[in-house]
Amino acid sequence: MLQATTRNQDLRSWIEEMEAAGELLSITGADREREIGGIVDIYQRKIGGPALLFDEVPGYRPGFRVLANLFVSVKRIALTLGLPEDISEVELVRFWRDRFKNTPVIPPEEVETGPILENVAFGDDIDLLKIPTPRWHEGDGGYYIGTGCMVIMKDPDSGWINYGAYRGQVHDKALATVMASKGKHGDIIMRRYHERGEPCPIAVVVGVHPGLFSVAGLEIPYGKNEYDVAGGLMGQPIRVICGPKTGLPIPAEAEIAYEGFIHEGDRVDEGPLGEWTGYYAGGLKKEPAIRVASLMHRNDPILTGCIPAVPPNDDTFYRGTYRAGAVWHEMEAAGVPEVRGVWSHEAGGSRMWLTVSIKQMYAGHAKQAGLIASQCHAGAYANRVVVVVDEDIDPADMDQVVWAMCTRCDPRDDVDILKGCWSTTLDPRAYPDETRNMNSRMVIVACKPWNRIKDWPQVVRNSAALDDHLRAKFGPSLPSFF
The missing domain is CATH 3.40.1670.10 (UbiD C-terminal domain-like)
Incomplete structure (x- = not known):
């Protein structure tokens, strides 16, 4: 059975690894209004293109970067998980099947500090707009900071910690929204707080090691902590700090995080966003507002995007x-x-x-x-x-x-x-x-x-033995697909 190896937990080590493997392309000077999203759209139309790191975004502080096209490559998925880089898609499916069957559980480790706390803002000092969040598609209704993200919530009854990958739009310096489809764990948890007459605490994390982020999109069973699964996948406990306003566990090595509260009935216009089905099917709707209570980020933070679009795309x-x-x-x-x-x-x-x-x-x-x-x-x-x-x-x-x-x-x-x-x-x-x-x-x-079955017509194809004989005898002199 294939086993993933222990990985570093921060995004920057992943970027260095991908650059060394020839899997990263750096682009300077693309604007956030049309060019970043447009370039990503072109590169993710075909499987196997490089990860894209955008720097020197016009109108934003130098060093504030955007990373996208993370996983449109079997090789990058394999490298992220510490698997052989020449793994086939079939072998990768089998790896996940075995992983779900024999999932190691490593609970997170709470630490006092980490790079995410290099810059912390509260109240009037909160400014989500200083992050160069792109308009990912020309027809999008706004700027989506939450595509390659972790949305962290806590069940008010059991204390179960859940994190999912739900889309999040930035509206103002201290205002964002989150959209979780009905029946998703985040939607269930939010409704439980509101049924008790309480606001729902929430933390949104943007920019973590892709191995940690990938668990946000897994169908982890209800009541099971994604951090435990991510720790097992990474081969070590995920180091977390307690959010200063919500107490929710936030990865200590994350690039950007904001936390706040969702009040019942507090909804604002959200969307549209070009989604993973390849359409603007969701339209413009009222979605839960996040009143941001704190903003944290590393020096020179990196926003990650996992962009939905017409398949193939990084989101799917x-x-x-x-x-x-x-x-x-x-x-x-x-x-x-x-x-x-x-x-x-x-x-x-x-x-x-x-x-x-x-x-x-x-x-x-x-x-x-x-x-x-x-x-x-x-x-x-x-x-x-x-x-x-x-x-x-x-x-x-x-x-x-x-x-x-x-x-x-x-x-x-x-x-x-x-x-x-x-x-x-x-x-x-x-x-x-x-x-x-x-x-x-x-x-x-x-x-x-x-x-x-017993009298079904015979299939017209070489036997496996004949295939092996022909490849051994003629393979070196014939095209590689032979």
Whole structure:
């Protein structure tokens, strides 16, 4: 089983590592209104481009920087986790599946101080506008400091600490908003405070080691502390300081953090933001206001962006591999046997299309696998299509998947429509009512029919033994794909 190695916890060590590996491109002089976001859009249209570090942003203090395009590269994901840099996407999915099955837990360590406290402001000294937050897309309704972020909250009943990756817009020096879809842990926690008649404490952290940030987007089960999971992933306790106004745990090596309170009914206009579905589906709406009580940042802070857009994009590509691993783990935990692979396709924002490969063991096995994949926690949110294929099909190879759909699926018997499923207002095909937080989805069984497996026509393809013989004999003199 692949194991991640111990990593440094601050973003700057990650930047140095990526630069040494030839995975970083530095750009000077791009403005925050159109040019930073425009350059990011171009670079994330194709998987494998470099991480982008923007410096000398016009109109802002020298040294205040912006980092984006973190994870649109399997190599960078691997380096971030301390895995072999030539790891395949399939191996990465298997790593996450094994990690979820055998997750080491290392609780955070509270420390007295850290670089995040190099600059601390309260009251009239708070100024979020001094950070060069870009307008990431031309059609965005404002400046989103929270895309590559951690949003930290605490359950008022159990004391459980949760952090997620929710979008956050800057409106004024001490005013921001947060948008968490209904059913997300942050939304549940906020409502619990408001039901008690109390404001909800919140901290937003922008600029941490990407390994720590990546956990914010994982489907960690309700009640489980993401810091414990991140510590296990990083191989050491995450060092945290207590927020001076909320007491919430904030990474000591973070670049930027602000904390404050959300009062019930206190909402301001937010959006639109070009989202991970590739559309402006959310529009302009009222979202919870964060009245900022403190702003902390390192000297020469670095804002990180993980930008949603038309797939492929930085917001969804890296999540696809661990979401597939999480779905795989949750299917096995639900009792589905012989799962051979899972893929969460990038074209669906790594959520809307899941392909599951199984070795059929009994009648109804394929249908069971599809239904559970579509409704387990890691697969349920905003899913649209689940395809179940046999073990001879690579779930990450769409040519093979479409071939299986065309030749092994009978639409009369093998397609089910599920209604009233968990979705989001960001889904352009969510139900057209005032809530728009449910959708329908298809479960497609593209497997050989159970009662015809033994007499199913033979596949027209070389045997594995012949492939091995030909590659050994002719491979050195033929093209690399041979």
